[in-house]
Amino acid sequence: MTAAALGRGGVIGLVGSTDHKRIAMRTAVAAGAFFAAGGLLALLMRAELAQPGLQIISTGTYNALFTMHGSTMIYLFVTPFALALGLYIVPLQVGAAEVAGPRWALAGWWLYVLGGLTMYGGFLTRGGAAQATWVGFDPLSNAVHSPGEGMDMWILGVALATAGELLWGACLLATVLRHRAPHMTLLRVPVFSWTVLVTSLMVLFAFPVLIAAMGLLWVERQWGGVFGGAEGPVAYQHLFWFYGHPVVYVMFFPFVGAVAETIATFSGRRFFGYHAMIASLLLFTALSMSVWAHHMFAIDGVTVKYFSLTSIALVLPAGIEYLDMVGTLWGGAIRLTTAMLFALGFLVQFLVGGLSGIWVGSSVLDYHANNSYFVVAHFHYTLFGGSFFGLLAAVYMWWPKVTGTLLREGLGRLHFALSVLGANLTFFPMFFLGRDGMTRRVADYPESAGWGTLNLLESLGALCIALSLLVFALNVAVSLWRRRPATDDPWGGHTLEWATTSPPPRHNFTRLPPVRSYAPLDDLRHAGREQPA
Amino acid sequence: MKGPALVLLAWGALLGVNTAVLIALGGDELPVLMLGGSAAGSALVGLALLARRRRREDERRAVPDLSPPAALAAASVAGLVLGAELGQWLILLSAGGLALALGGLLRELRRSRQA
Amino acid sequence: MIAIVAADTRDAYGDVEGVFLPVGVAVFVLVAAAIVSTVWRGRRRAAPRERHDNRPLEAAAAVLLVVIAGVLVAVSFSAEDRVGEARGKPALHVRVVAAKWRWRFEYPGRGIAIQGTEDRVPTLVVPAGADIEVEGVSIDVVHAFWIPELRFQRELFARRPTRFTLRFERPGHLSSPRCSFYCGLRHQDMRFGVEVLAPQEFRAWLRSRGAGA
Numbered sequence: 001m002t003a004a005a006l007g008r009g010g011v012i013g014l015v016g017s018t019d020h021k022r023i024a025m026r027t028a029v030a031a032g033a034f035f036a037a038g039g040l041l042a043l044l045m046r047a048e049l050a051q052p053g054l055q056i057i058s059t060g061t062y063n064a065l066f067t068m069h070g071s072t073m074i075y076l077f078v079t080p081f082a083l084a085l086g087l088y089i090v091p092l093q094v095g096a097a098e099v100a101g102p103r104w105a106l107a108g109w110w111l112y113v114l115g116g117l118t119m120y121g122g123f124l125t126r127g128g129a130a131q132a133t134w135v136g137f138d139p140l141s142n143a144v145h146s147p148g149e150g151m152d153m154w155i156l157g158v159a160l161a162t163a164g165e166l167l168w169g170a171c172l173l174a175t176v177l178r179h180r181a182p183h184m185t186l187l188r189v190p191v192f193s194w195t196v197l198v199t200s201l202m203v204l205f206a207f208p209v210l211i212a213a214m215g216l217l218w219v220e221r222q223w224g225g226v227f228g229g230a231e232g233p234v235a236y237q238h239l240f241w242f243y244g245h246p247v248v249y250v251m252f253f254p255f256v257g258a259v260a261e262t263i264a265t266f267s268g269r270r271f272f273g274y275h276a277m278i279a280s281l282l283l284f285t286a287l288s289m290s291v292w293a294h295h296m297f298a299i300d301g302v303t304v305k306y307f308s309l310t311s312i313a314l315v316l317p318a319g320i321e322y323l324d325m326v327g328t329l330w331g332g333a334i335r336l337t338t339a340m341l342f343a344l345g346f347l348v349q350f351l352v353g354g355l356s357g358i359w360v361g362s363s364v365l366d367y368h369a370n371n372s373y374f375v376v377a378h379f380h381y382t383l384f385g386g387s388f389f390g391l392l393a394a395v396y397m398w399w400p401k402v403t404g405t406l407l408r409e410g411l412g413r414l415h416f417a418l419s420v421l422g423a424n425l426t427f428f429p430m431f432f433l434g435r436d437g438m439t440r441r442v443a444d445y446p447e448s449a450g451w452g453t454l455n456l457l458e459s460l461g462a463l464c465i466a467l468s469l470l471v472f473a474l475n476v477a478v479s480l481w482r483r484r485p486a487t488d489d490p491w492g493g494h495t496l497e498w499a500t501t502s503p504p505p506r507h508n509f510t511r512l513p514p515v516r517s518y519a520p521l522d523d524l525r526h527a528g529r530e531q532p533a
Numbered sequence: 534m535k536g537p538a539l540v541l542l543a544w545g546a547l548l549g550v551n552t553a554v555l556i557a558l559g560g561d562e563l564p565v566l567m568l569g570g571s572a573a574g575s576a577l578v579g580l581a582l583l584a585r586r587r588r589r590e591d592e593r594r595a596v597p598d599l600s601p602p603a604a605l606a607a608a609s610v611a612g613l614v615l616g617a618e619l620g621q622w623l624i625l626l627s628a629g630g631l632a633l634a635l636g637g638l639l640r641e642l643r644r645s646r647q648a
Numbered sequence: 649m650i651a652i653v654a655a656d657t658r659d660a661y662g663d664v665e666g667v668f669l670p671v672g673v674a675v676f677v678l679v680a681a682a683i684v685s686t687v688w689r690g691r692r693r694a695a696p697r698e699r700h701d702n703r704p705l706e707a708a709a710a711v712l713l714v715v716i717a718g719v720l721v722a723v724s725f726s727a728e729d730r731v732g733e734a735r736g737k738p739a740l741h742v743r744v745v746a747a748k749w750r751w752r753f754e755y756p757g758r759g760i761a762i763q764g765t766e767d768r769v770p771t772l773v774v775p776a777g778a779d780i781e782v783e784g785v786s787i788d789v790v791h792a793f794w795i796p797e798l799r800f801q802r803e804l805f806a807r808r809p810t811r812f813t814l815r816f817e818r819p820g821h822l823s824s825p826r827c828s829f830y831c832g833l834r835h836q837d838m839r840f841g842v843e844v845l846a847p848q849e850f851r852a853w854l855r856s857r858g859a860g861a
Contacts, residue, residue, distance in 0.1 A: 059833055059834065059836065060833055063830075063832075063833065063835075131832075131833075133830055137789075137790060137829075137830070139788065139789050139790070139806070140789045140790065140830070140831065140832060145748075145788065145789055145832060229807075230805070230806075230807040230808045231808065233790050233805055233806075233808075234805070234808070267690065267696060268695075268696040269696040269697065269698070269700060270700050271700070272700050272701065272702075273700075273701060273702070273706055274700070274701070275701070276703075276706040296803075298792060298801050298802050298803045299802075299803045300802060300803075300808075300810040300811070300812075304728060305725060305728065308721070308724055308725070308728070309721055312717050312720050312721050312724065313717055313721075315713055315716060315717045315720070316710065316713045316714060316717055319709060319710075319712075319713040319716075320706065320709060320710060320713070322679055323705070323706065323709050325683075326679070326682045326683060326686060327702070327705075328700075329683065329686040329687060329690060330686045330690075330697070331686075331690070331693070331696060331697025331699070332686070332690045332693070332696045332697070333690060333693045333694060333695060333696045334686075334687050334690030334691050334693070336687075336691070344683060344687060347683055348680050348683060351675075351676055351679055351680065352676065355672040355675060355676055356672075358668070358672070358720065359668055359672060361724075362664050362668060362720070362723075362724035362727075363724065363728050364657075364660050364661055364664045364724060364727040364728055364731060364799075365661065365664050365665065365668060365724075367657065367661070367731070367799060367800050367801055367802075368661055368796065368799035368800065368801070370792075370801060370828065371792065371794075371801075371828040371829060371830075372828065436796070437796030437824040437826075439794065439826060439827075439828045440830075441830040441835060441836075442835065442836035443836055444836055445836070448823075449824070
């Protein structure tokens with residue numbers, strides 16, 4: 001596994017390999033390291049919030065913690081991991097020997113890593129790391145209100161990491177559109193690769209706007225004159241959220257695709273409602289580009305009804321996708337492997353996140369919920385209960401393919417149980433705190449508010465999450481130390497990545513099976529059953 | 534390139550419909566520009582894909598297993614950006630690195646065409 | 649651009665919540681039950697079913713989802729219209745000024761100003777059962793004026809006044825109002841109180857304060 005990660009050529013390989021699998025694995029490892037850092041920041045935050053009163057850290061430190069926690073999780077963990085999952089699996093699923101534009105993908109890795117390190121470099125500056133939230137709202141983020149290099153490092157780091165992610169999006173789009181195996185029409189591309197396709201559409205059109213916003217913020221800080229007018233701060237929010245909403249779907253779709261593959265594989269039947277799923281993916285992502293100002297309902301003058309309409313309209317594609325998931329489970333021969341457990345957990349928990357999202361899609365409900373712990377609960381259910389569980393499903397399912405070994409199922413179940421307990425204990429009470437009037441981004445709250453008990457429960461939940469991750473780390477360590485070799489296709493998969501060795505050779509396939517549908521290996525299995533004995 | 538073009542055109546059309554509704558409900562300039570721009574951009578990419586012929590597998594340029602110039606190019610771009618904060622020395626160093634990297638990339642491209 | 653947002657905020661919120669909450673809970677219970685039951689039955693199944701498509705079902709589901717979305721949008725839009733309804737002449741004008749990290753309330757034309765200090769948050773004094781027109785502005789970064797009891801907040805900007813109308817139905821003291829838009833180091837301390845007085849008591853208060861005009 002280490003050899004596969006480092007690749008041929010030692011250090012030069014580490015620096016310059018154009019193999020999409022190695023680039024993807026390096027990104028996953030780096031993203032995992034950033035996740036650990038971002039998670040530690042969260043634990044510190046929860047430690048402070050466990051009881052009213054400032055016990056552990058100062059207000060300024062807390063503000064840097066939540067800024068860097070959010071920034072890390074979004075710019076440096078979930079987004080790059082989602083794209084890296086695509087970089088590894090998509091060329092395999094579409095039967096390609098390589099990703100499109102391998103050198104661009106390599107360049108993307110370098111921009112991402114250097115961007116992330118730059119952001120964290122802010123901690124080393126005199127004024128400390130940025131404290132203006134993961135959004136960097138103007139005028140708070142301008143030179144008057146956020147003097148100091150930490151904010152500058154944040155801006156440059158975000159721009160660089162996003163540029164790297166943009167390159168990956170372009171590579172992935174080109175791979176699915178132009179590098180498919182013979183006879184793999186677009187309507188035979190597997191569900192996961194389709195989710196990566198629509199993800200890269202959003203990356204292509206939304207991510208450049210963030211880079212532009214960061215550039216403009218930079219200019220504002222050096223010379224002024226950009227956001228200084230009366231409409232400046234509102235314009236910044238429009239520019240930012242035009243990226244800021246699609247990015248949460250970039251962090252969602254590849255994992256819903258992974259969950260779809262997991263559900264199909266461990267139900268023993270191909271994914272249900274493929275065509276409806278594709279149509280809903282296109283509608284879902286087009287809508288996701290059109291909802292952004294629901295983050296701005298509380299601003300006088302925003303076209304509230306439009307953004308409320310598009311936000312609530314999301315129930316249509318989301319509902320179709322859930323129908324297809326349940327339709328795949330229905331009549332399946334279910335195997336509750338760890339991957340399947342995390343996929344099922346994703347379905348139930350993301351539902352909570354999604355429904356609470358429809359809630360705040362109503363402008364009137366959002367006039368109360370905006371910037372409260374209700375919203376914090378909503379997006380942690382979608383991102384943690386949802387995307388992160390989907391990420392773990394992907395890891396448990398594709399681990400044998402990537403490493404050639406098997407993760408332990410016993411430890412996997414323990415990991416799952418602790419994750420479910422931790423996630424819900426931490427985030428469910430937040431709905432009630434928010435409705436009761438607790439606002440976000442505060443290091444402390446009044447004792448008289450009576451929020452101490454729920455906050456304590458949430459902090460215990462966070463410890464439970466940390467424990468679950470230690471179990472996962474143990475599983476990884478045991479699996480790599482006491483290796484159990486994996487075959488090409490340990491699960492009975494449906495798609496082409498299971499038709500090659502574990503791990504795959506440098507150019508992925510020595511021989512491609514025939515492609516007649518979005519589940520070519522399932523087709524082969526059926527044909528085999530129909531053969532005379 | 535009909536299938537891929539169709540995807541981009543369809544997505545562009547969906548965004549176009551969303552833009553039209555935004556205008557009808559009284560959207561401001563910046564939102565309309567961003568959403569409409571994405572719609573138009575997607576449609577343009579779709580049209581470009583219609584015009585292109587699909588490259589055959591063997592016509593594709595061979596990419597070397599290792600490409601240190603690509604890595605150096607990316608690191609140099611990062612250095613140029615960071616130099617705005619950390620100082621002119623970094624900008625100069627990165628410009629040099631970028632020049633070296635571009636040279637290396639040109640050599641790689643020439644070598645792959647000869648192969 | 650200037651929306652006069654009227655006072656029915658708590659009622660409007662309640663009406664929307666009264667639809668969104670049951671619908672949300674019902675959808676969750678139904679879908680979660682579907683997931684659990686299909687998994688439960690599938691555990692004992694040896695061979696999976698073959699059918700992997702059902703166009704009529706998808707079409708029916710799509711129609712149902714459009715109807716649900718339509719109902720939710722209609723309920724929300726109707727409440728939004730009520731919240732944005734222009735009402736008659738307001739009984740009182742108040743100017744809210746937000747700054748890092750304190751509030752200031754001015755009563756134009758009466759020469760009254762209430763400002764928070766380092767140790768004490770300011771209290772906005774208002775009459776019960778009357779429309780109060782508020783003009784809010786910031787003198788630095790973006791802040792937000794949030795009164796949880798009214799289920800209502802608005803972002804405040806420098807050089808871009810925000811206007812809305814509030815209505816407090818009953819006398820009493822509100823201690824939960826606060827800034828809800830992160831504004832820097834002491835954002836968490838940027839709170840204020842609201843004292844709602846019966847109309848006569850409010851007039852008496854005005855007289856006692858106005859004496860210093």
